[in-house]
Amino acid sequence: MKSLPFLIAATIALVSATPPGIPPLSTAQTALSSLPIRKTTTTSTPGYDRALFPHWKTHSGPCNTREYVLVRDGTNVLTNATTCGATAGTWLSPYDNKTWTRVSDVDIDHMVPLSNAWASGADTWSTKQREGFANDVEGPQLWVVTDNVNQAKGDKSPDLWRPEVEGFWCVYAKSWVAVKRKWALSVTEAEKSALEGMMGGCREGGGGNGTTEGGGAVGSGAGRGLMGPGWGMLVSVWFVLHLGEVLG
Template sequence: MKLYIFLLAAASAVDAASAPMPAPPGIPSQSIAQTELSSLAVKAFVDPGGYNRDLFPHWSTQSGACNIREYVLKRDGTNVVTNSACATTSGTWVSPYDGESWKAVSDVDIDHMVPLKNAWANGASRWTTAKREQFANDILSPQLWTVTDNLNQAKGDKSPDAWKPPLTSFYCTYAKSWVQVKYKWELSITSAEKSALASMINTSTLQYIPAS
């Protein structure tokens, strides 16, 4: 798994993103993200009701005793140690949302880039449970990220027009990742969400390049 570092155009953001950071696969280029964003269905937000997190079975088995959560913790961390049950016991994680480094696994969460409840309200309520399980455990797109736990809690089910990560230099990548997930899973967006995403993509303050 390749690690990536940030190449920042804004000098003020260099210190916050100078350490190597991992990235999930499938983050599109700026131009592709813009094209994908323009193709997404724009609909008014309507909560269909009936949401329950259990309708998105998550942390499915990935391999042996390891589930998707443990897989992502290993993917995103360095010097990650697990026990015989594949539970992570130690490591180091750098949260791309704020650039903070953590050594206790209790200080990080696995965030769904597009929250499950947001997906439910924008098309996933019509899916089968099997498809919702695939969405909740998608490691082939930029859907799952290891982040500072309180930021995951602050984000909740909010879309980018209501919540953005504290690290402004991550805006572009955050928006490109959000768009890619919605595009892949054919989920709709609101007009406010589309405006926020377009603005964030256009910041274009960084790009991922392979770490040497």
Template structure:
């Protein structure tokens, strides 16, 4: 029997057949840099400080200036769209005029960049609660625009909105086959930026890395 799942506005996709416009189902294309091996991620997870999340007080996305200029008329969002897409063509302003983006979170493929969000794998609000509230504005800007680590990835917009600022104990990608990779990305970002994890988060990450 073919498997089914719901993609965007409760559309049901059967056996990889698209039912609306540019939506298709396929192999994930988006691959941020710096994804560690499972063994490295497990070691990094063991090295993270475990403590309850801090307060959300004072948080604002404005304190994490993002989509900054990256040169050649491109901002951070446009750089990730070019990196994570297939056959991406851009105009003089660096905004994509064509291309396809496959979201590894749910396996859906989109041909309009407006259907794609650039997700902060470890959300800005989560970072604030787990250490970034004490950073300088410059440090938070560097975090929000990090193109060197697996912190930014092109994904289906409404799936990203469902994620919000939830940690892996509260939200996981709909595609269970991506849980290992997602956990590896989450852990290495927290490890690099010296962010903390709470006990439920660590337990969820341990389970997810166990799928690798």
């Protein structure tokens, strides 16, 4: 028989943090309709170089942006006091619903890839603006995901790639739009159509493709489910109140 602390910890562990700034569906749809459309006949990005987007800058103390996101979106993350590097923890990748306990198995994904941003308007930005974009922790731009899934995504837009977990498409599309809107970036017709289709499957407030109206944690129902931080607390309280009945 497992102890009460273990049961509560196991319940809370089902909840995974998500980046801030994921908009409600109606806000994302309105934002998408206002994004400028760019004509393109090629997927190449002339002049692009990843070095033009300085990333993983210092966030606070010895911690850079990557290390900050690993702690922000992980569970029970332990870090090296000197380097701030994660030494232990658990991370749930919403793109494929896989859980990892080794930091080497995860990457930090830029929701809108740097090269896509370059082709969408960042080619006219200053280096300081591009650095801000590459290290944006105020919006839904940086996500902890399975490393090989991130590599498979590469610099592809939603018309060319989307997460294998269909239940995450709604949040993925809303996050993509939020980033493009915040940074005044354009979309292609194909990109816009794909985003409209992905948001067409949203069921705000619950349901099979569920999200929460405020953009909380979502999933396909295996592991992540529809629970945001509030749900985790409520379920934990339920365990405390009803554990006696279960064990009795």
